Amino acid sequence: MPDFAVNLSMLFTEVPLTERFAAAAEQGFDKVEIQFPYALPAADIAHLLRQNQQQLVLLNAPAGDPEKGERGIACHPDRVAEFRQGVTKAIEYAKTLNCNNINILSGISPVNYNADIIEKTFIENLQFCAQQMANADIQLLVEAINTQDIPGFFLNNSQQAFALFDRVGHPNIKLQYDIYHMQIMEGNLIHTLRQHLNKIGHIQFADVPGRHEPQTGELNFNNIFQALDDMGYSGITSLEYNPSVSTTESLHWLKQIA
Numbered sequence: 001m002p003d004f005a006v007n008l009s010m011l012f013t014e015v016p017l018t019e020r021f022a023a024a025a026e027q028g029f030d031k032v033e034i035q036f037p038y039a040l041p042a043a044d045i046a047h048l049l050r051q052n053q054q055q056l057v058l059l060n061a062p063a064g065d066p067e068k069g070e071r072g073i074a075c076h077p078d079r080v081a082e083f084r085q086g087v088t089k090a091i092e093y094a095k096t097l098n099c100n101n102i103n104i105l106s107g108i109s110p111v112n113y114n115a116d117i118i119e120k121t122f123i124e125n126l127q128f129c130a131q132q133m134a135n136a137d138i139q140l141l142v143e144a145i146n147t148q149d150i151p152g153f154f155l156n157n158s159q160q161a162f163a164l165f166d167r168v169g170h171p172n173i174k175l176q177y178d179i180y181h182m183q184i185m186e187g188n189l190i191h192t193l194r195q196h197l198n199k200i201g202h203i204q205f206a207d208v209p210g211r212h213e214p215q216t217g218e219l220n221f222n223n224i225f226q227a228l229d230d231m232g233y234s235g236i237t238s239l240e241y242n243p244s245v246s247t248t249e250s251l252h253w254l255k256q257i258a
């Protein structure tokens with residue numbers, strides 16, 4: 001069975017973030033992720049993790065202003081200094097929280113720059129991240145996001161990610177393979193996971209369509225989880241879905257496979 005973590009930005013949202021750690025612990029989760037932890041001081045999060053005997057396994061670097069529709073700024077040529085300051089802040093949080101993985105979001109391609117400059121900016125920013133994070137013993141992860149939910153998102157499929165990693169040319173970079181986004185963009189999940197397992201550092205999932213819990217859509221999660229075990233995947237597999245019912249009720253599938 002996969003080593004599960006739960007994303008506290010999308011599950012247990014019935015209660016404020018500070019109470020989600022305990023809610024997750026009550027359901028048996030000892031590993032959690034937070035997309036953007038920055039509204040809380042790192043010391044407060046560290047206290048909550050200790051109190052609930054949990055490990056933080058993933059956080060995202062700051063990704064611009066969501067109120068303005070921004071979903072990452074790593075490919076924005078005019079935001080490089082701001083992006084890199086955000087990465088420094090993410091590394092400080094990760095060090096305080098003993099978190100070994102930081103996820104980077106490319107963002108939506110800015111309309112006022114040509115494709116080559118956008119790609120070059122992203123590659124140079126990833127080179128910066130890979131080295132800064134290697135210095136801090138942190139794994140750089142990069143996530144591809146589907147363009148139905150976020151039209152224009154620059155990094156949107158696994159082959160594009162692997163080709164970019166070759167150009168980044170640093171060993172400290174892996175794909176955060178989100179099953180939900182990749183089912184929408186390319187399908188062929190088990191084959192892709194098996195073929196590129198050594199370039200995949202973290203997995204998240206939700207069913208398609210709807211981005212809800214397993215058994216609400218078209219994916220056969222029993223087969224996917226079994227295949228991950230069979231191929232020897234040893235990383236984290238994280239619940240990152242919008243529960244279609246209460247979070248606790250949405251975990252029925254987990255009890256069936258346990």
Ligand SMILES: O=C(O)[C@H](O)C(=O)CO
Nearest residue numbers: 035060143145178204240
């Ligand atoms: O939406 C997702 O899949 C991400 O993992 C994320 O962190 C976006 O903020």
Ligand SMILES: [Mg+2]
Nearest residue numbers: 143178204240
């Ligand atoms: Mg994701």
